[in-house]
Amino acid sequence: MHSKISTCRPHRAVTAVAALLAGALALSACSSGDDDKEGTGQKPGATTGSTVSLPKLDGAKLEVAAVWTGGEQANFKKVLAEFEKRTGASVTFVPAQDPIINFLGSKIAGGQPPDVALLPQPGAIKQAVQKGWAKPLGAEAVKELAKNYSQGWQDIGKVDGKQYGAYYKAANKSLIWYNTQVFENAGAKEPKTWQELLTASQAVYDSGVTPFSVAGADGWPLTDWFENIYLSQAGPQKYDQLAQHKIKWTDPSVKQALTTLAQLWGKKDYLAGGQKGALQTEFPQSVTQTFTGGDQPKSGMVYEGDFVQVNIGETKSKVGTDAKVFPFPAVGDSAPVVSGGDAAVILKDSKAAQALVTFLASPDAATIQARLGGYLSPNKNVPLSAYPNAVQQKIAKALIEAGDDFRFDMSDQAPQAFGGTPGKGEWKDLQDFLRNPGDVAGAQAKLERDAAAAYGNGG
Template identity: 80%
Template structure:
């Protein structure tokens, strides 16, 4: 069975605090994990012969590792990304390996979110970076539409074809042309759990929704509330819905609902809401009950799951790998006290929600094309994988490159998902419906959490708000 991936678009992240907070959480999580797991000398171990065997002439080729790179002695490059802290430091180690193997000098340019606005100002000033890391497919299309992005050269395309599934290749394409190399990804279909609670309850990691409910009942019978839900932040509820809907209704229906080609009164939406009510409708299954869930913001939903030893406020919390930074605020150790399993399949394909950062060429040169070719290779991704706090959609990266079982679980789910990519539904919607606190889908799902018996009423409100926002 193949899993289904949903790529999170983040064009609206900078326009409302919850989405921006989530992106910041992801970046901070990466920095925290990277700092904790840094492995010295990774770059040199991975490519022992890289620079030494290269020709010193400008026309020479470097053949260390899996990818052949040209000599670029004396050439200078700039690459822009929003990464900071440990995430930036680890990426600079990847760039250092590229410098060693080619003779080029690469400068990292810190960018601000939204990246498109940052790049626009740089381009207007006549100083665009050679390559930029763009955090969503929509940004790639914007860069292409504005004439900024340059198509990938044959070497980069060859690395893509060899190392990436068709879906990852396509998601970086516009009008059939390849523009983006997805260097980094995030897995956002994860359920984190308190290992001591599961052990005490005799609960097992579930693979299906029914097994999840069985585990929840075992936890409840042991005296611990099963779930922590950050309902005060409406975006967490849209993520719950989208995982269930994608798995249960399938990609075709998902696309139709995302584009409002079917109504929110469709029976498939009823089915997904009814499924959610299996959890949201049981007050005793929610930390603090319904009222408590609606008053709990996302960070607290995580920390309360891992505070209190074997008697926390809840045993499980759903969200992406960025939850690690909040777990880090507790005394729980990831991989020992705090463990994770993929979001269970809900009567269909198991969903894997992911985002990503794609390298795009802005100044078409031999050096820029060589850099994105390197980033498309397992050589580059393996270096950063070993440092921790990073996941790659590059299927040629060995799972053993990831430094612990938690990272390996996330990476394996990402790769096993295959080609079935889907964008985040709420981020595809007009902001008035899918991205505004206290309005549209966020508010309607909070109301549903408050009254999970009102499936029909919730559908009617969702459809009314969607029709208004979409203009149809």
Template identity: 90%
Template sequence: LKEVQKNYSQGWQDIGKVNGKQYGVYYKAANKSLIWYNAKVFENAGAKEPTTWKDLLTTAQAVYDSGVTPFSVPGADGWPLTDWFENVYLSQAGPEKYDQLAQHKIKWTDPSVKQALQTLAQIWGKKDYLAGGQDGALQTEFPNSVTQTFTGGDQPKAAMIYEGDFVQVNIGETKAKVGTDAKVFPFPAVGSTAPVVSGGDAAVVLKDSKAAQALMTFLASPDAATIQAELGGYLSPNKNVAISAYPNSVQQKIAKSLIASGDDFRFDMSDQAPQAFGGTPGKGEWKDLQDFLKNPGDVAGAQAALEKDAAAAYGSGS
């Protein structure tokens, strides 16, 4: 417990607790607030890494004007669409509203949801900004959404792909090199603060013993995470792991962004929801956001569908 308290922010401690007791240590994290881009396309377009949503729209237009479609959106998979929404909503509405919506303490018909969907529509609603338009996006699965951004030299099907640090795995299937051909920037601030949405994997003790305590103490230490960090393809929420432990500048940038968020990060909202709403293909939030991508002008219709499905999944007591 002391090792957890020493090395983890309060937010990471809390999500490993049940009724105030520490059962889990988040050994591995995912930073799901990143936008990866084709460096050559940005260079040709004279585009810069944006820090605000307004800047992102400006960057997208510069890329479009250079002759490349700005975004690759994997609409055939519902989960990346929920991640898009969560980043916009967390930054725009703030952590308190995010928590309330995650627990269905406010409805999806809330004005804050309307504002987030309207903001998303500034990209999703522009056919020319999406590889293949809305119809093409809805037929594009996640792995291909990444590879089509980093194949084709300086004329790929799209310049940018939003998703977490695990995008690197799919970039590895192309000839593009992370850090030179493929670069990354944090999801831009829509409101006053840039969002950090995370996921992760926890080590959990269900039966206490000296051996279990020793293992958990080690896993919660900077030593354990540093060994893994140096191997690459890994991200730790342990704030006392040196950023220099990560093997390249891209990994270091991703880790720095996660740790800098302190307690302001939020765990993936759809992962907190009942599976019927937040985690089932063709149903609930996944389907409703796919329908919204298909028809981004119907914000009210999307809100009504989301609320209907959420109410059914969470139960009338929510």
């Protein structure tokens, strides 16, 4: 499925969004960290007045599946508790494994599909529709989406013009987080270009700290690294063509991006544990080891989206003071803006399931989780004051003001077999590239072979 988000947009649109984000983050030098958010008088998780009408569902039972764990899962359960309170329904959270399509397939084969699933890829939504699993959203959910979401966020949840997904969660995946103490000790400055990032990395290294943690044990952060470089360097039109496999992974633009990526991944001393250590580092650890150990952590920086804050919260570091963030630097003409997200999809059509997705599409649900931190909503009617710190508020503001001028995560647009399966496709190929960053041609050949098989075309 190719949405309006995947249409060609000029460089200047992306540049404008990147400039907005850069300016927003520059204003976010500190955060209160208080329980009372921005003087709203409300504690995290407190609810606001109802803006969405929900039916009484006394006795109804629902299952909701998602791959979320830890704090993210706990916070979402508080949203589900509010739905239970308002409707009288009973909702059970079902922990799913990646890839969630495979997990759902086994559940459906066993005759026990969850009522609603949160799918992290547009490709997975399309697959669920093609298999006959997904049910179209009803009039109330569609009405709620139209009221609260930009056209682009609505379209990315459509298949063949019909609404199947409601994007409950978004991610800004064009951010690099850094240990403030490390940067201060190294005399490093927030970089705006790729060359400046390499300079800052060298300064951090010279100060005695390894520059980067890379979550190589998980394939998906590696795809995000590539996408930011590729979007900035090759531009939006090439990005869309590669996302749809209209050009091959053996294209010179891919060679250029991988060669650029190797400028960091190819330097053993720039990666915590070297390439071997990076391949054993899972995403949560890549974050926590950057913000523990005082001014001598295992790394000074870590790349990933706004959701990094959940993991920073597991350390004693405070976002906005101990942990700061800058936009992914411009590699080409403009800085990249890559987004991702999770959409609620109905698998068992019922009054209760439709009501739950309608609730998730409302500002009521998103506001609850926004207050708890580590979460970003594409819902434009969630008050910015709901986000728990200045950094998160500015990231949310930038996403909403971007409207449709962003690019959705490329691997999430791909067929699941290529862009969303651990140990296979792009995830595995980029892990192999991290292991041997000198073999650009070999990585391209593997990527093209796997993409051609998954897309069913030769590019």
